[in-house]
Amino acid sequence: MSHPRDVPLSILDLAPIPKGETPADALHHTIDLARRADE
Numbered sequence: 001m002s003h004p005r006d007v008p009l010s011i012l013d014l015a016p017i018p019k020g021e022t023p024a025d026a027l028h029h030t031i032d033l034a035r036r037a038d039e
Contacts, residue, residue, distance in 0.1 A: 011030060011033055011034040011037055012034055014030075015029075015030035
């Protein structure tokens with residue numbers, strides 16, 4: 001049985017959808033965050 005810490009996650013796996021935004025908005029914000037993290 002694997003533990004949650006054994007599952008590799010990226011920023012893109014944790015894309016929250018704030019109230020009042022669409023899933024597309026959330027994805028765009030998360031992609032921007034992931035790009036900044038890579039820098």
